[in-house]
Amino acid sequence: MSLVRQVPLVVQVSEQFRGLIESGEWPRGERIPGENQLATELGVSRGTVREALRSLSLTGLLEPRVGDGTYVLATDEISGVLLRDELSELDYVFDARAGIEAAAARLAAGRPSAGRIKGLIAALEARDAAHDASDLDAFVVADTAFHRGVVEASGNPLLLRLYDAIGDLLVESIEQSASFPEHPQLRAAHLDVFEAIAAADPDAAARASYALIETVKQSQ
Template identity: 40%
Template sequence: MSLAPLHRSPLVDQAVERLRAQISAGHWPVGSKLPGETTLAKELGVGRSTVREALRALAGAGLVRSRQGSGVTVVATEPDEDWPTRLRRAEVVDLYEVRQMIEVQAARAAALRRTDADLAAMDEALAKRRAAAGDTDDAAFVDADIALHAAVVAAARNPVLADLFATFVPVLRRGLIDLLALTGERARTPDLGDSAHADLVEAVRRGDPDGAAEVIATELGETVRRLRVGRE
């Protein structure tokens, strides 16, 4: 199988993608050696320095290993990915499913551990969410919605849980904005989910862990259901 020459820049990125695709497809199986830099440079239509940089990137991704005098050996067909990268590649429905698992337990813990300061933060976040409902900007509404959920998670008083939720936020934000734009739901219901969010805050306020968990499980579960139906 011959590698087609590259034409557009950045050449290093293209070389990485082309070589990675060939490795993933099994053109060079695990344990085999890649052709030399000169051969790869000729097939890709680039200089040896570009190939060298591409091989460094592949080594950093855990796909190849270079040893002096032994050449470059394939050690894996799929790259090692850090958590943020994995999240960026995930589908919204899968993120939502994990989010549901996290937030159900967070809501339960929040109802048992919340302080007056936590309740004040949730009240403020709920008020801002309601104010954002009158704004046609979906991004502003999503930011206000996530802030309320983050306030509930913070009230669980578990820093690891809060940090885990925070890692989801950038990808969730983008996914939610895209979802609202696609469905146009806020054009029909500007204050989307207001009653459920108010119920959540009240359940936490009265110290009702089962009630808080049920509200968030129902709200997020319905979204997961609709996303899965849309994907089928």
């Protein structure tokens, strides 16, 4: 016989809030509804809501600001803790990206896939279109898709999991480093990565990927 344990109400509410964060209904950087409103909507006490929000603040997903409410800091715990503990300095993020992306590019070039190559082409084309339209939001989405596509093309699920774990920091680093018009060297550096992977040249792909991140850093 197994015991049936009732999940505490605070945990239920916390998980519901977590779902809103992960789904994007509560977007990163936005202020969430106040405690009174949330308590009314859920039919629970304000104290329950407060404890649920506090638990998510401790994990780095939410950030309470005195006199200004509570904001979504990150969509996953790892990025949240890094942001909360001030480990999200741009140079740190770029160094982490360089290590993961160079390793992924080497693997991707060693096992090129026609489908994934097409995905990288589509991301580069979307990136160019967004740049020409000076559409920062679309540019960030396309650039993120390209870099994540390289890691996905590695075929290594652990690398992809690690990369996704710093997804918020990745997006933030792209947002902070993007500028229009983009320096021609940056577009060329992205093409170098793609061409090395498409040519099935692991060493060249790793070098190009590392050089791309260094080029981005130097353009700041």
